[in-house]
Amino acid sequence: MKLIGSLTSPYVRKVRVVLAEKKLDCPLVLEDVWSADTSIARSNPLGKVPCLVLEGGEALYDSRVIVEYLDTLSPVGRLIPVPGRERAQVKTWEALADGAMDAGVLARLEATWPGRAEGERSPAWVERQLGKARAALATMERGLQHGQPWLCGAHLSLADIAAGCAVAWLEFRLPEHAWRDGHPHLDALMQRLMQRPGFAETRPPQ
Structure with a gap:
């Protein structure tokens, strides 16, 4: 594989x-x-x-x-619950995080893709996509505001991994938007995630 x-x-x-x-x-x-x-x-x-x-x-x-x-390949560290409400919650967080990444990618492409002339770019489209990313991050922040360490309770799940990848990419590719500002609980989640080898070792090259 x-x-x-x-x-x-x-x-x-x-x-x-x-x-x-x-x-x-x-x-x-x-x-x-x-x-x-x-x-x-x-x-x-x-x-x-x-x-x-x-x-x-x-x-x-x-x-x-x-x-x-x-x-499904290993019993180590189950990241997606069995079918039911908890599973749906984890998958919904993943969909939200992926949606934030989708929006960020579209905004960046509109602003930087060399196949489009400067006069052909749409600032309104860029702002629309960035608005989606901001809304997703605000939702993540609210999901963490009750003090639990992870988005779906006491244990790391795919929800946290997806959210962490989204926030890290937005910070990496769109640093001018200061995504951590106003999101203290999300910032704390990112710090917890970066203590894990899987996150630390996959940080994109600067």
């Missing part, structure tokens, strides 16, 4: 953190999906990472599918 991805993708980082938490060995094969000679379409016709290639050659994508599969 191998993971195709990049060192800066927050979606790839989510998978890598899950691999570390589950203590699963899986080599990372670096791929630049923006390169003219990228080969990612051989494994994922959508041309996106992460993509998990299984031993028989079958490929899994996107990150939500991959982490759910990985959580």
